[in-house]
Amino acid sequence: MNSSELEPLEPYPGSGKPWRCRHMCGRTVAPTLSNVAQGRGICRYCHSVFPYAGPATLYLVADRDAVKIGCANRSGRRIDDHRRLGWQLAWSLDVPTGDNAYNLEQAVIAWWRDELGLSPAYTSDHMPQYGATETARWEDTPPDSVLAHVEQLAETWSLPPLRPHLTRYLTERPTSVCTPRARRGPIAAGQLMLPGV
Ligand SMILES: [Zn+2]
Numbered sequence: 001m002n003s004s005e006l007e008p009l010e011p012y013p014g015s016g017k018p019w020r021c022r023h024m025c026g027r028t029v030a031p032t033l034s035n036v037a038q039g040r041g042i043c044r045y046c047h048s049v050f051p052y053a054g055p056a057t058l059y060l061v062a063d064r065d066a067v068k069i070g071c072a073n074r075s076g077r078r079i080d081d082h083r084r085l086g087w088q089l090a091w092s093l094d095v096p097t098g099d100n101a102y103n104l105e106q107a108v109i110a111w112w113r114d115e116l117g118l119s120p121a122y123t124s125d126h127m128p129q130y131g132a133t134e135t136a137r138w139e140d141t142p143p144d145s146v147l148a149h150v151e152q153l154a155e156t157w158s159l160p161p162l163r164p165h166l167t168r169y170l171t172e173r174p175t176s177v178c179t180p181r182a183r184r185g186p187i188a189a190g191q192l193m194l195p196g197v
Pocket residue numbers: 023024025026027043044045046047
């Protein structure tokens with residue numbers, strides 16, 4: 001841990017268990033010794049392309065049958081990647097940090113699975129890239145209901161108000177379903193929906 005500039009904050013829990021440490025950047029992280037020994041998972045704030053400490057986006061994409069929650073870098077291509085797979089953007093919110101976005105995403109998934117008892121809408125066969133575990137069926141949890149839940153969580157967690165940064169795109173339920181493979185070429189004009197359209 002010391003050679004990776006991590007200062008343990010609690011007794012050694014075993015090599016495969018999260019070990020709370022302070023990284024040299026000053027943030028508290030909980031990597032496992034076995035990961036750190038292989039140079040992995042040392043500090044998500046310093047060693048991740050996802051901006052855990054910087055501005056981020058929480059979004060919901062939808063197709064005919066499902067919704068999918070996700071968090072992303074604000075300037076990234078993640079939402080365009082979903083469009084190429086047949087998803088449409090239902091809403092997106094600017095959130096102060098990637099940490100907030102990730103925690104909101106995980107809380108929505110826990111709400112679907114643990115409170116509402118919903119299974120994922122798709123399997124990893126249908127979504128081989130990623131994200132099947134972040135889906136639920138549209139009927140059980142339409143985009144507006146997820147947004148309302150996120151706003152309630154944000155208030156409970158005393159996050160700055162999210163609504164002013166809200167952009168909403170999708171007003172009608174899509175008629176198409178997502179595909180396992182991306183379509184080649186540019187996104188069709190009809191799929192690029194602008195605010196207010
Ligand atoms: Zn760090």
